[in-house]
Amino acid sequence: MRLLVPAALLTALGGCAVTGQPTQLAREGLPSALDAGWNGERVCADQYRTITHRVLRCSFPPGVGHEPHFHPAHWGYALSGGTMRLTNADGVREAEIATGSSYSSAGEPWHHVINIGDTEVTYLIVETL
Numbered sequence: 001m002r003l004l005v006p007a008a009l010l011t012a013l014g015g016c017a018v019t020g021q022p023t024q025l026a027r028e029g030l031p032s033a034l035d036a037g038w039n040g041e042r043v044c045a046d047q048y049r050t051i052t053h054r055v056l057r058c059s060f061p062p063g064v065g066h067e068p069h070f071h072p073a074h075w076g077y078a079l080s081g082g083t084m085r086l087t088n089a090d091g092v093r094e095a096e097i098a099t100g101s102s103y104s105s106a107g108e109p110w111h112h113v114i115n116i117g118d119t120e121v122t123y124l125i126v127e128t129l
Helices: 007-013
Strands: 044-049 053-060 065-071 074-080 082-088 091-097 102-105 108-115 121-128
Touching: 053 065, 053 108, 082 121
Parallel strands: none
Antiparallel strands: 044 053, 053 121, 065 108, 074 102, 074 121, 082 091, 082 108
């Protein structure tokens, strides 16, 4: 399934698509969110890309997580919510993610997550490249 990105978001992202191989972002030897997965399977798909941004769709069925990875500055939107366990340098926490909620981050040097709830959690993440 191809995600349709609203025109206003495309304008905010710079309006032009970039094709070709994904940019390899490396921080401390960790993969980017796009390149990391769970048990050898990707959990994020590259939905749209400009010179400065990319849009990822990341889906986590119950019991599925995201191996340690990093994020550059990004904005996230929960297409479907649930309960996630997040681990980073600050420790471990559980978060109840509401469908339709959003957040922003100046970047995450490393973290990993796992869906500990009963519903699939899906995020739309817009990263700065």
